[in-house]
Amino acid sequence: xxxxxxxxxxxxxxxxxxxxxxxxxxxxxxxxxxxxxxxxxxxxxxxxxxxxxxxxxxxxxxxxxxxxxxxxxxxxxxxxxxxxxxxxxxxxxxxxxxxxxxxxxxxxxxxxxxxxxxxxxxxxxxxxxxxxxxxxxxxxxxxxxxxxxxxxxxxxxxxxxxxxxxxxxxxxxxxxxxxxxxxxxxxxxxxxxxxxxxxxxxxxxxxxxxxxxxxxxxxxxxxxxxxxxxxxxxxxxxxxxxxxxxxxxxxxxxxxxxxxxxxxxxxxxxxxxxxxxxxxxxxxxxxxxxxxxxxxxxxxxxxxxxxxxxxxxxxxxxxxxxxxxxxxxxxxxxxxxxxxxxxxxxxxxxxxxxxxxxxxxxxxxxxxxxxxxxxxxxxxxxxxxxxxxxxxxxxxxxxxxxxxxxxxxxxxxxxxxxxxxxxxxxxxxxxxxxxxxxxxxxxxxxxxxxxxxxxxxxxxxxxxxxxxxxxxxxxxxxxxxxxxxxxxxxxxxxxxxxxxxxxxxxxxxxxxxxxxxxxxxxxxxxxxxxxxxxx
Amino acid sequence: xxxxxxxxxxxxxxxxxxxxxxxxxxxxxxxxxxxxxxxxxxxxxxxxxxxxxxxxxxxxxxxxxxxxxxxxxxxxxxxxxxxxxxxxxxxxxxxxxxxxxxxxxxxxxxxxxxxxxxxxxxxxxxxxxxxxxxxxxxxxxxxxxxxxxxxxxxxxxxxxxxxxxxxxxxxxxxxxxxxxxxxxxxxxxxxxxxxxxxxxxxxxxxxxxxxxxxxxxxxxxxxxxxxxxxxxxxxxxxxxxxxxxxxxxxxx
Numbered sequence: 001x002x003x004x005x006x007x008x009x010x011x012x013x014x015x016x017x018x019x020x021x022x023x024x025x026x027x028x029x030x031x032x033x034x035x036x037x038x039x040x041x042x043x044x045x046x047x048x049x050x051x052x053x054x055x056x057x058x059x060x061x062x063x064x065x066x067x068x069x070x071x072x073x074x075x076x077x078x079x080x081x082x083x084x085x086x087x088x089x090x091x092x093x094x095x096x097x098x099x100x101x102x103x104x105x106x107x108x109x110x111x112x113x114x115x116x117x118x119x120x121x122x123x124x125x126x127x128x129x130x131x132x133x134x135x136x137x138x139x140x141x142x143x144x145x146x147x148x149x150x151x152x153x154x155x156x157x158x159x160x161x162x163x164x165x166x167x168x169x170x171x172x173x174x175x176x177x178x179x180x181x182x183x184x185x186x187x188x189x190x191x192x193x194x195x196x197x198x199x200x201x202x203x204x205x206x207x208x209x210x211x212x213x214x215x216x217x218x219x220x221x222x223x224x225x226x227x228x229x230x231x232x233x234x235x236x237x238x239x240x241x242x243x244x245x246x247x248x249x250x251x252x253x254x255x256x257x258x259x260x261x262x263x264x265x266x267x268x269x270x271x272x273x274x275x276x277x278x279x280x281x282x283x284x285x286x287x288x289x290x291x292x293x294x295x296x297x298x299x300x301x302x303x304x305x306x307x308x309x310x311x312x313x314x315x316x317x318x319x320x321x322x323x324x325x326x327x328x329x330x331x332x333x334x335x336x337x338x339x340x341x342x343x344x345x346x347x348x349x350x351x352x353x354x355x356x357x358x359x360x361x362x363x364x365x366x367x368x369x370x371x372x373x374x375x376x377x378x379x380x381x382x383x384x385x386x387x388x389x390x391x392x393x394x395x396x397x398x399x400x401x402x403x404x405x406x407x408x409x410x411x412x413x414x415x416x417x418x419x420x421x422x423x424x425x426x427x428x429x430x431x432x433x434x435x436x437x438x439x440x441x442x443x444x445x446x447x448x449x450x451x452x453x454x455x456x457x458x459x460x461x462x463x464x465x466x467x468x469x470x471x472x473x474x475x476x477x478x479x480x481x482x483x484x485x486x487x488x489x490x491x492x493x494x495x496x497x498x499x500x501x502x503x504x505x506x507x508x509x510x511x512x513x514x515x516x517x518x519x520x521x522x523x524x525x526x527x528x529x530x531x532x533x534x535x
Numbered sequence: 536x537x538x539x540x541x542x543x544x545x546x547x548x549x550x551x552x553x554x555x556x557x558x559x560x561x562x563x564x565x566x567x568x569x570x571x572x573x574x575x576x577x578x579x580x581x582x583x584x585x586x587x588x589x590x591x592x593x594x595x596x597x598x599x600x601x602x603x604x605x606x607x608x609x610x611x612x613x614x615x616x617x618x619x620x621x622x623x624x625x626x627x628x629x630x631x632x633x634x635x636x637x638x639x640x641x642x643x644x645x646x647x648x649x650x651x652x653x654x655x656x657x658x659x660x661x662x663x664x665x666x667x668x669x670x671x672x673x674x675x676x677x678x679x680x681x682x683x684x685x686x687x688x689x690x691x692x693x694x695x696x697x698x699x700x701x702x703x704x705x706x707x708x709x710x711x712x713x714x715x716x717x718x719x720x721x722x723x724x725x726x727x728x729x730x731x732x733x734x735x736x737x738x739x740x741x742x743x744x745x746x747x748x749x750x751x752x753x754x755x756x757x758x759x760x761x762x763x764x765x766x767x768x769x770x771x772x773x774x775x776x777x778x779x780x781x782x783x784x785x786x787x
Contacts, residue, residue: 290567297727343724372727385724389571390551396724 067494067528069156073136075114083117083159086127090118090165101160104153105146105207109494111154113140118165122240122248122279128161129277130246138524141273143215144186146207148415149493151272152215155528163214166279169193177285178237178254183214183278199285202229206401214278220270222489224401227450228321233269235284241268241276244520252282267515272491273526275519289321289357293368294393297375297384298348299325302426304380305350309422309449311380312354315371322355326446327429330403333444337409338402344383352381352449353400355393403446404457411441412463414471416456418479419488425454428478432456435474439467453488476502492530500532536690537593538650538709540583541643542617543636544576544599546608547660560758572608575655577615579715581722582685583653584616591687592651594618598643600636602627606738613733614725620738623746630752632661635743637669642746644674649710651692656681656714667714677707683718 083091092098093115102111119125132139138158145152154160163184171180177199181190188208191201205211205223215221217239220232229235238253251265268276299305305325312320328349334340356368368386375381387396407413418428429445436443441461447454458471476486480502487496487503500509513531516523548554548563549571555564572580586592597612599605600623609620623639625631640652657664664680671678679685679694683702686693696703697716725733743750771777781787 291569295727296724341721344726369731372731376727376731381727384727386727386730387724389549389569391549391571391574394551 067155067533070138070523070527072138072158072524072527075137075157075159079131079135079137080115082131083115083128086131087117087119087124090120092116092118098160101142101145101162102153103145104150105210106148109150109153109155111140111160112157113154113160114157116142116160116162118162120165122166122242125161125166125242125277125279126246126248128159128246129242129244132159132524133245133522136522136524138527139277140526141214141218141277143184143212143218144207144210146211147215147219147493148417148490149487149495151219151491151493151526151529155494158527161277163212163277163279166214167212170280172197173254174198176254177287179283179285180252180254180280181213181283182280183212183217185213187211187213187216194285195288198288200288202235202284202286203232206404213281213283217269217281218271218273218278219491222448222451222453224322224324224448226448226453227323229286233266236265236269236281237284238282239265239268239278240280241278243276244522244525248279249276252280254282256284267519270491272493272530274516274530275525277525291357291388292321292390292393293356293386293388294396295352295354295356295372295384295386296343296396296399297352297354297381298344298346299350299352299380300382301349305352305426305449306423307378307380308352308354308375311371311374313450315367315374316354316356317367319356319367320354320450321357322353323450324353324400324447325449326351326353326400326403327426327444329442329444330406330446331399333406333410333442334399334403337406340399340402343385343396343399346383348382351399353397355397400446403444404455407442407444407457407459410459412460414458414460414468415490416458416471416475416486417453417488417490418456418475418484418486419451419453420479420482420484422449422452424482425449425452428454428475429456431478432458432471432475436467436471439464451488472499479503494529497528497530498532500530537591539594539596539648540586540592540651540653541640541647541649542576542580542583542595542597542612543640543652543654543666544580544597544608544612545573545655545658546570546599546601546605547573547658550574550659556759556761560760562756562759570604570607572611573655573658573660575657575659575715575717577655577722578717578719579653579655579713580612580615580617581720582713582715583651584723585720586651586687587616587618596621596647596649598623598640600631600639600743601625606740609738610733611725613736613738614730615723616729617736619736622738622740623743624740625743625750629750631750632753633663633665633669634753635748635750637666637673638748639743639746640666640670641673642748644670646746651710652676652712654712654714656716664714667712671712674710674712676710676712678712678714679705679707680714681716682713683716685713685719 097116098113101116102113117128119128140154140158140160142152142160142162166182166184169181169185174197179194190213194201203221203223204225205221217232217236238251240252241249243249268278297308299308309323312323328347331342331351335342387393426445429443433443440458442459444457445454476499479486485503486499492500516531547570549569552569557564583592583595587595595617597609597617597620599609606622609622613620644652652670654667667680668678679696681697682694683697684695690709692707692709692711694705694707696705771780
């Protein structure tokens with residue numbers, strides 16, 4: 001009997017040890033019944049599997065560890081009946097539907113949930129949570145499932161509460177640029193909606209076609225425009241969330257300023273669904289920039305990259321809308337795996353992409369020219385090109401935006417998302433490359449230059465848990481030594497929960513735990529995520 | 536024998552912009568809208584610059600007809616590799632169609648002793664696909680249109696044309712007019728050093744009257760409308776409902 005190891009390595013081996021749907025759902029045979037599957041050996045399998053279902057062998061980021069199922073209740077026929085009555089045709093137990101809802105985008109984490117709920121109103125969410133709270137059933141709130149740390153999928157048999165059907169735009173105030181919408185709205189559709197009205201959503205992510213605003217807020221997502229618009233913490237004006245016991249917390253407001261009491265919405269933002277289920281959001285949308293240009297620059301070294309950032313900040317000022325960097329290994333992969341011909345000839349150790357906006361469509365040549373002259377004359381930039389029209393800007397952005405896609409095609413990928421002071425951002429990439437040279441296929445560094453947020457990616461020809469463990473020790477150790485964050489944007493989810501100690505003190509973690517226990521005493525909201533297990 | 540190349544570059548609304556019709560239906564909104572070089576003109580320009588790099592062309596001249604803003608497009612052409620530019624100034628409100636433009640080009644060809652005219656096959660704003668053909672007619676030159684491959688062989692040009700039936704290979708005697716199709720080449724990006732050098736390249740401004748071309752309009756635009764809005768589909772619950780709906784709208 002093949003233990004259900006949740007590691008990428010096994011997923012990659014799935015062709016040799018195929019897990020058929022029947023095999024997967026045999027595991028749903030939990031003690032005391034529940035689960036629907038067709039297997040003649042039902043009773044026998046249940047008895048065999050009982051012990052196996054209380055613990056999962058899980059390869060999380062910090063070493064291989066076993067997650068033990070906490071003593072939540074299990075789904076009974078009465079629960080299923082309750083949900084089906086509350087949500088007609090929207091309480092789904094179909095194995096096909098659940099097979100996809102149980103797996104995250106990177107296919108690193110696969111849950112064992114038996115039921116997917118699709119509420120349409122906050123009242124329904126409240127009743128679901130109230131029921132689960134009374135019964136002691138664990139739930140996993142689910143958005144677009146695009147998270148990279150396995151936060152949006154269940155680990156055991158948690159009830160999945162999907163926000164997909166709560167996808168309505170409630171209101172838009174043209175005058176102030178305030179958008180009021182439900183948590184299940186897909187980011188890209190919100191972007192299109194507000195762009196028609198001369199506004200932009202204050203963040204931009206690669207996953208915009210699938211991610212939902214509720215998840216984006218719950219994970220405090222960052223993205224390409226962080227440097228211009230800042231964190232969601234200042235752009236989310238209000239929200240509505242359902243707490244663990246079903247109580248609806250209404251903090252919806254369109255006010256820019258409100259210093260009356262503790263700012264509770266900040267608890268929800270970034271807590272990854274462990275303190276409440278976000279159901280509606282009020283978002284401040286800045287005016288849409290009309291003239292957008294993009295410069296693609298080849299730099300002579302990392303000091304050149306830093307100097308370009310300085311020049312961009314001082315010369316471009318409020319015209320700077322994004323600044324990203326990547327090394328030539330990334331550029332090489334984009335060229336090799338995606339067939340994109342480099343926009344400038346010649347190879348440079350680093351590339352910087354600078355996006356500039358104007359408040360009117362007339363090209364502001366003066367400031368931009370001064371910026372280029374400075375970086376070229378001082379030798380920081382050896383060559384580059386600039387796109388000034390929307391079509392070309394989009395094409396040029398692809399060289400940076402499609403890097404993750406290119407890396408995925410290079411082999412088995414291990415991703416790190418760290419934040420340190422900008423001037424030492426690339427040191428860890430060089431150090432890792434040198435230290436692990438013979439064991440790694442490619443070490444790649446790219447990221448949000450202006451925020452000090454490095455995406456360090458490692459590609460291997462074959463998965464290697466020992467190497468992964470060694471890399472963690474090295475990279476997280478380095479980050480902790482430099483007082484950096486081991487997860488700048490991606491959050492902790494289940495895969496990085498045990499790395500929290502590298503960036504937060506045990507006192508801080510203890511206080512987080514007390515807060516969680518106060519708000520969710522039964523621990524039913526997205527268990528096994530964010531905070532490390534207490535064992 | 537290296538020849539001089541004249542490249543036409545047209546300033547059009549950028550292809551990525553959502554075009555809106557003016558409320559009075561007299562045209563589309565152009566104020567405050569991002570314009571750029573017509574994509575097919577970029578391809579033609581790229582081909583001209585490559586000829587220069589192979590020393591088959593002695594000089595590449597970029598030409599644009601229209602109001603003051605056309606000079607931005609000519610500057611871009613200079614940044615990509617054209618040697619000098621000519622802006623034929625035409626006030627924004629004046630009628631400027633393929634016939635007038637082709638007369639301008641014919642006049643310039645004679646004035647500048649040009650051996651090859653390279654244009655895009657059509658402009659993405661009017662989709663006329665007429666200018667190249669008319670220039671060839673006025674000058675009585677050979678023409679290769681919808682060209683996806685071009686080779687200079689002595690005093691002739693061998694071109695492959697993309698036509699409805701497939702690919703047609705034709706040999707043309709120089710001098711010639713060529714209009715470029717999509718697959719002729721992949722245009723380069725203008726490098727920063729070249730963008731800065733382009734500011735110093737020569738750009739002459741001529742009045743259309745100086746070339747002896749009359750601008751009398753040949754046709755009048757009656758109205759411009761948006762295409763009909765696509766209506767949302769209707770979801771039905773079952774096949775019976777589907778049949779009922781189809782009968783309601785008279786399809787069956």
